[in-house]
Amino acid sequence: MTRENSLRILVAGGAGFIGSHLVDALLATGARVTVLDNMLTGREANLAHLRREPRFDLVEADIVASLPKLDRFDRIFNLACPASPPHYQADPVHTMLTSVAGTHRLLERARDDGARFLQASTSEVYGDPDVHPQRETYWGNVNPTGPRACYDEGKRAAEALVFDFERMHGLQVRVARIFNTYGPRMRADDGRVVSNVICQALAGDDITVYGDGCQTRSFCYASDLVDGLMRLMACEDVHGPVNLGNPNELSIGDLVERVVRLTGTPSRVVRRPLPVDDPRRRKPDIGRATALLGWAPTVDLQAGLEATTAWFAREVSPGARATGIAEVHALVS
Structure with missing residues (x-):
């Protein structure tokens, strides 16, 4: 990326699963990175290895309430929002406000700073899709009043705000529609299928499958997703949303x-x-x-699952003794 070693970058939600991997990647370019996180689902442990990094700062604040006084930024990544159903449904009003009021505050900051802005959106904007596979031109099939609406509709509203700022203020904006992502630093309690299945398997507990297990997902490893986010932010000529995910589809039953x-x-x-x-x-x-x-995922599902399982066994369930777990150090960041 151009001038990366001189950029000042804000990552809202940077203490979370994806956000913390993004922070590592940005620091590796030589940039100065400030993380803004309310620690609702983010964890300081995800950033503990950066405590003595002089180009890194962590500010605890909630973008729904207000933005603290910070230096000017060249780039703003907005990853601030719970992304798993149990977490975003725990306080649906706050989830919606994070996507709408919080995104608005960050967009105003980007406008005032003259910063380029990247919004982490989601495949959930497509809802329960009637079009397969999902292209960016598909408007989606979302229930606006259901229990998932706080997240689905919140992200759709956030996208609308982002593109309104582009049209009204000439703001340089990027929108990434992120599909299911997995890897080290996932929370064991986040309710996502990969973490659920791995943690239940390591503990020898019953593995919960919702429905008949025939529903499908496409799982993208964290390092691939972060590479896509960085490429999207660096791209000089892009308009409209961009899907980032792994197109290799499999059933939940197959994953189990x-x-x-x-x-x-x-x-x-x-x-x-x-x-x-x-x-x-x-x-x-x-x-x-x-x-x-020029982006496409490169991490094979088997290798990614091995790395993720090894991380959960080591970090979350240190007493677990599961056979066949392969340590894939090259993938665990």
Whole structure:
């Protein structure tokens, strides 16, 4: 990226799973990075290795309430919002306000600073899609009054704000529609399928499958996603949203089978009702990202699952003794 070693970058939500990996990658370019996080779902442990880094600052604040006084920035990444259903449904009003009021505050800051702005949106803007795979031109099938609306509609509103600022103020904006992402630093309690299945398998507990397990997802490893975010921010000529995700689609049942084989767990599978508005199929069309950014995922699902499982075994369940876990140090950042 141009002038990367001289850039001053703000990462809202930088103590979270994806945000902390992004911070590491940005610091590796030589940039100065400030993280703004309310620590609702972010964790200081994700950034503990940066405590003595002179080009890094951590500011605890909630973008819904106000923005603290900070130096001018050249780039602003907005990743501030709980991303898993149990977390964003715990306080749906705050979730919605984070996406709307919080994004508005950050956009105003970007306008005042003359900063380029990247909004972390989500594949959830497509809802339970009627179009497969999902392209950026698809407007989605979202329930605006259901239990997931605080996140789905919040992110859709955030996108509208971002593009309004582009039209009204000439702000340089980027919108990444992020599909299911996994890897080290996921929270064990975040309720996402990868962390749920791995942690239950490592503990030997029943593995919960919602519905019949035939619903599909496309899982992108964290380092691939971060590479896409950085390329998107650096791209000099991009307008409109860009899907970032792995187009290799598989069923939840297949994911469970892979984790069971990987861990050698004695866990049994138990089924629970499918949550309200849970998408049946999810697969990104990444043709736009490939054409504009030269980007495509490179980390194989098996290698990514091995690295993620090894991290959970070491960091979350240090007493677990699962067979077949491969340490893939090159992937664990």
